[in-house]
Amino acid sequence: MRSQLAFLFLSVIFSNKKIYTPMTQNSQSTDRHVDIAVIGAGIAGISLAAFLSPHARVLLVEQEGQPGYHATGRSAAIYAPSYGPPAIRALTRASRAFFQSPPQGFSPYPLVTPRSVCFIARSDQLSSADALMNELGDVSPLRRLAPAEMRELAPLLRPNYAALALCDDSTADIDVAALLQGFLMQSKGHGARLGTHQRVVGMERQGEGWRLHMAQGEPVHAAVVVNAAGAWADEVGAMAGAERIGLLPKRRSAAIVQAPPGFDVRGMAAVIDVDEQFYVKPDAGNLLISPANEDVQQPCDVQPEELDIALGLDRAMRAFDLDVKRIQAKWAGLRSFVADKTPVVGWSDKAPNFFWLAGQGGYGIQSSPALSELAAAQILGREIPSHILQEGLDLNALRVQRLAVSA
């Protein structure tokens, strides 16, 4: 079986660190024999492929007919460096430069457009506002606004609803389609391939690498497998005999409604309840409203429940001067978390040459440039880029070893 392997692979272990050596010019690569198979073509898999593909032969395998079909295509597209656990905040700050100045030719459109984000607190929620400020500490980008100032940023807010707003002006809307397309074009430009309608249903060791069995078609042979399978990451890990990470996919729903006639939403802030009970955000001239729900469910093509949407509208209409008569669109997506809500990035202890890139929760778009650059450096055995470390990222916070929940 080893002789059938048409690629060169070296795996060196230095205190849990493995160094990947790509195929030489002489080694054979076919459509089904690659250096690195990345399972999942959401933002995690595609952005990683962009950073790996200049150095290795990469195949992205995606069960759906198009990339970004699941969580990635269903996000609220907010860039907020004050949102999420510490490691996410560091990765999001480290992603800012990429969003503002992507590589030449990455996208014909700007990846980000400035938009303030305000966390609002009613008088009974002031302790939550204090807790948020304490959590962010000295580096907090949030400024406190009194009700009069806050209504300048969110004119539809009912006058007596909020007692305080904590606003961040370093935030933005992300053009997720442009980001995804840019990473995809970069990957393809460096020879990476994307296979859609390719569902991985099993995995077995083959020499130092892996043979991936697909629901349809020939198996794929890869020296390294990356698990970027979003809500399915624990299922994919189990196929490889890797540790379980206790991933919980959680449904979040959203609806688009018309803004009040004559009201221009463009300058309005995205407004998030400080206890994350709902949020309202301008979206292409309309308003996006979410109940900010986190309902645990099995990985699937998730749909919104009527109750989710009704709850979101009710909470939003209590806070905002809105009278919603019609819902223009609604959807739901799965935000997948491990216990500490921090992503899982690194080599498996149990499955050789199997790399985790999972658990991005509700922050996978805003952190994707730095997260994938970091993951690529680890896979390729390179130095972690200093601009990421400078943000104070604790690499241990991301390791799978912190949370393996069962053998």
Ligand SMILES: Cc1cc2nc3c(=O)[nH]c(=O)nc-3n(C[C@H](O)[C@H](O)[C@H](O)COP(=O)(O)OP(=O)(O)OC[C@H]3O[C@@H](n4cnc5c(N)ncnc54)[C@H](O)[C@@H]3O)c2cc1C
């Ligand atoms: C309503 C909502 C709002 C959000 N808002 C924001 C936001 O404002 N900002 C932000 O940064 N993030 C936000 N997020 C979170 C963000 O969308 C996710 O963190 C991110 O998209 C996760 O990317 P992913 O690539 O890991 O997962 P996915 O996009 O789900 O991609 C995983 C892919 O793996 C594929 N796959 C799974 N199993 C297999 C298999 N066996 N074989 C082949 N393919 C497989 C799936 O088909 C899927 O396409 C939001 C999410 C939701 C749902």
